[in-house]
Amino acid sequence: MKKLTIILILVSLFSKGFANEAYEKAMSQSIEKLFQAKSIPEYVEVANQFERISNIEKTEWLPLYYASFAYIMISFQETENVKKDQNLDQAQKYLDQALTIDLNESELYMLQGFLYPSRIAIDPMNRGITLMPEMNKALNKALELNPDNPRVYYLRATMTFHMPEAYGGGAAKALPLYQIAQEKFGVFKPKTALSPNWGKEINETELKNTLELVKQ
Secondary structure (H helix, E strand, O other): HHHHHHHHHHHHHHHHHHHHHHHHHHHHHHHHHHHHHOOHHHHHHHHHHHHHHHOOOOOOHHHOOOOHHHHHHHHHHHOOOOHHHHHHHHHHHHHHHHHHHOOHHHHHHHHHHHHHHHHHHOOHHHHHHHHHHHHHHHHHHHHOOOOHHHHHHHHHEEEEEEEHHHHOOOOOHHHHHHHHHHHHHHHHOOOOOOOOOOOHHHHHHHHHHHHHHHHH
């Protein structure tokens, strides 16, 4: 009986190890495709891959995070506002599901803050009043959970850069935020190989461009 119990435990451990390996492989391949995607069909395809993974790994928030990220990226490429909103609705759906798994993950609130500007851009005059406070609330929560999340500083720098100077925006106000983001990116270490680790290169590019504008 004791021998049988040991065998069952070993089988169970082997099965879990195999399942984890399969999950990590599927995620790694999908993440690579996500950041290589350039067209809407490519983003849709990889988002569907993440959804399939999430249907199997129901306790993992990362597949839903990346599926949401893919649809936010789709919204940047869409030219029709109705379709933009539809894609952002899908992104929000995945993000809401991820938050039911982990309410204390900084990256999820950062992604929420990343989603709002796309909503605002569709109708700035009407949506900015209500969604800007929601965006700041999400980013504040992201920093509360992880003060060293570099993507939060990058996003705030970008929003500040594009904001009119009369409202506290512009290159000069954005520059310190890009610099802080660069410092944070320099020491940032993702929790796992699958964890969000994007933004460093684009922040460096934006920082360089902003420095040039401020010097003019």
